[in-house]
Amino acid sequence: MSLPATDLPTMPAIRIAPSILSADFARLGEEVRAIEAAGADLVHFDVMDNHYVPNLTIGPLVCEAIRPHVQIGIDVHLMVEPVDALIPLFAKAGANLISFHPEASRHVDRTLQLIRDHGCKAGLVFNPATPLSFMDHVMDKLDLVLLMSVNPGFGGQKFIPSTLDKLRAARRRIDAVKAETGRDIWLEVDGGVKVDNIAEIVAAGADTLVAGSAVFGAPDNDGGYRNVMQTLRQNASPHAPSLRESLPPEGARSQLGAARR
Numbered sequence: 082m083s084l085p086a087t088d089l090p091t092m093p094a095i096r097i098a099p100s101i102l103s104a105d106f107a108r109l110g111e112e113v114r115a116i117e118a119a120g121a122d123l124v125h126f127d128v129m130d131n132h133y134v135p136n137l138t139i140g141p142l143v144c145e146a147i148r149p150h151v152q153i154g155i156d157v158h159l160m161v162e163p164v165d166a167l168i169p170l171f172a173k174a175g176a177n178l179i180s181f182h183p184e185a186s187r188h189v190d191r192t193l194q195l196i197r198d199h200g201c202k203a204g205l206v207f208n209p210a211t212p213l214s215f216m217d218h219v220m221d222k223l224d225l226v227l228l229m230s231v232n233p234g235f236g237g238q239k240f241i242p243s244t245l246d247k248l249r250a251a252r253r254r255i256d257a258v259k260a261e262t263g264r265d266i267w268l269e270v271d272g273g274v275k276v277d278n279i280a281e282i283v284a285a286g287a288d289t290l291v292a293g294s295a296v297f298g299a300p301d302n303d304g305g306y307r308n309v310m311q312t313l314r315q316n317a318s319p320h321a322p323s324l325r326e327s328l329p330p331e332g333a334r335s336q337l338g339a340a341r342r
């Protein structure tokens with residue numbers, strides 16, 4: 082049974098995407114269930130190949146393994162080179178968004194189209210030193226712009242302050258597309274997002290916040306992440322209702338989760 086539109090809970094204006102890079106990999110199913118229960122909007126899934134970045138993490142098999150544990154979307158951040166061969170594998174494994182670094186693909190436009198052809202939302206990721214001009218000729222194929230606020234490869238690094246100006250510049254480009262076409266492009270930030278800087282990051286224009294060590298490093302006494310998620314959300318949008326009030330009842334939440342996938 083679907084809810085009438087008037088009964089639907091207000092969706093948060095800000096999306097919070099905990100990065101499982103800082104989760105306990107030996108209990109990954111439990112960890113993703115805990116962040117969903119705490120109100121996470123997405124699972125951020127960092128894929129590193131020890132080639133594009135100097136670290137090695139998780140691939141499509143792990144994505145497939147966690148997929149049945151949550152209903153929220155899986156936001157796959159590919160830090161790999163080359164990119165294309167992994168796209169069908171992650172789409173099949175249940176990814177909802179797939180983003181990649183333009184330096185890692187010979188044909189950025191083709192890779193974006195490939196992601197969309199496989200039924201996922203497509204994103205482009207900008208390293209701290211990567212100019213925003215990489216998005217100029219592919220705006221029509223972008224669903225997500227992800228600005229790295231650290232150099233990719235590791236969790237737990239410090240937020241690079243110049244990202245704030247870059248965010249404002251990216252927000253202007255995205256708003257221009259919205260004004261011209263009515264199309265929404267998400268603006269995500271990844272790296273060093275904490276309870277004490279999330280407000281200024283949102284003020285600079287971000288609407289989707291990745292947080293790894295800030296979330297998984299601050300468990301509740303029962304191993305959940307409700308307190309830190311609530312603080313992040315309240316600091317991000319101080320005038321929004323508290324997490325507990327804004328969370329829909331279980332049934333409605335399941336339907337929303339399904340609708341987002």
Ligand code: DX5
Pocket residue numbers: 100102103125127158231232233234235236237238271272273274291292293294295
């Ligand atoms: C870095 C990853 C990030 C990272 C964020 O290469 O893309 O997603 O896990 O971690 P924190 O929030 O700890 O900076």
Ligand code: ZN
Pocket residue numbers: 100125126127158271291
């Ligand atoms: Zn990431």
